[in-house]
Amino acid sequence: MLLVKNIKKLVQVEDEPRRKVSGKEMSSLPFIDNAWLLINGNLIEDFGRMEDLPVRLRELASAERHKGPSGTEAGGKVSSGGKRGDAPSATEQGRDAPEIGRSADIPSGEKNAGSGRPAGEKGNTTDPLRVLDASGKLVFPSFCDSHTHLVYAGSREIEYIDKIRGLSYEEIAKRGGGILNSAKLLQQTPEDELYRQSLERVEEIIKLGTGAVEIKSGYGLTTADEIKMLRVIRRLRDTTPLIIRSSFLGAHALPAEYKGRREEYVDVVVNEMVPMVAEEGLADYIDVFCDRGFFSVQDTERILEAGNKYGLRGKIHANELDYSGGIQVGVRYNALSVDHLEFTGQDEIEALLASDTMPTLLPGAAFFLGMEYPPARKMIGSGLPVAMASDYNPGSSPSGNMKFIMSLGCIKLKMVPEEVINAVTINGACAMGVEGTAGSIARGKRANIYITKSIPGHEFMPYAYGSDLIDTVILNGEVQVR
DSSP states (O other): OEEEEEEEEEESEESSOOSOOBGGGGGOOOEEEEEEEEEETTEEEEEEEGGGOOHHHHHHHHHHHHHOOOOOOOSSOOOOOOOOOSSOOOOOOOOOOOOOBOSSOOOOOOTTTTOOOOTTOOOOOOSOOEEEEOTTEEEEEOEEEEEEOOOOSSOOHHHHHHHHTTOOHHHHHHTTOTHHHHHHHHHTSOHHHHHHHHHHHHHHHHHTTEEEEEEEOOSOOSHHHHHHHHHHHHHHHHHSSSEEEEEEEEESSOOGGGTTOHHHHHHHIIIIIHHHHHHHTOOSEEEEEESTTSBOHHHHHHHHHHHHHTTOEEEEEESSSSOOSHHHHHHHTTOSEEEEOSSOOHHHHHHHHTSSOEEEEOHHHHHHHTOOOOOHHHHHHTTOBOEEOOOBBTTTBOOOOHHHHHHHHHHTTOOOHHHHHHHHTHHHHHTTTOTTTSSSEETTSBOOEEEEEEOSOTTHHHHSTTOOOEEEEEETTEEEEO
């Protein structure tokens, strides 16, 4: 067991886990001042105020202090050998915590929803207690980054220079750059080397506080290379402590050899790629780049229908470059999320309000490309939930720093700190289908958290946009970075 004590503020705590946070509720952030958090195995067991710390924990913590070092890992090395477990191990249900400090009431929901624990089953409570003192520090649930392309080969900094010189994203793509450039590099890269490069990026985002991540294919653009990408994602899922979800994105761009024959390539995606991906169980979701110059609404419908046949729910790239119809087609096919959304008007907002689809904003791409930002204030003001993700990729958002994404949310999207924290935790978890496991501090959820350095309050995280404020990362109940 691991006890984190003397926490200045325990952020995003829930007695009754919520699936998502919408509209004006996004400006509310539940917390406990002067708190403790108990982790048993890989799950959160209990939490509360320090003044209410149970006697048994006080005694154990006191005994541990007298023994000397707490036994937690140190040295700043990321552990990449821990196995993923979609069904968390059983643990003892903690007692009800005292009333939580909050800026608004927490809606009710199913107790320990999605924890994967049989009712009443107890875990191992005889493990030695390790203690971390978080005096002056804040504890957050790990970031949930619901949209990335972090499995790729090489880099595209030369195109970065082209952008500086005035070429647009679409102009670079028409010259054979962009996604097609990454596809050429990936096709030339062996699977083991692709895994090695991608593992470095996973280790990077762990240090930056991410605990759950969605990773897409889409730089293969041939059946063999799309499968290669998805196998690398599966290896990352099996060999790192992150919660990972994978999306098949065969319709990311039209390969050069299919120029003028888009329907034929869609045939390959639908009739060849999707069945093979499903047969190997390589993807959780299916994605399409539904936008001007890429794939049409009709193409997207065909691909989503094929995915639905094999149980692959949609996650759609939509309305980054124009009013493409991508949002509406995503809603019609019950997509888990529609992402980018720079071009979102009232029709799109009304479609989303009538759906269960999570609008996901990617301000890192708009920032890097110098494009228009999505209308976050209008969306939230209309009552929508909003998630934010990094879009970590080599061409339009070469960073997985979710803390910076929060800063962009405040600076460019005019969201308040509480809204951006909700967008990268609870709503980010919902946008990748892991809200029962991640996204908040709740009993029975995965023990994926980070501890800050000494900071004044939660508002300081997006405010200090260039500062490294993360002191300790804990994933699956184990200290990864300290």
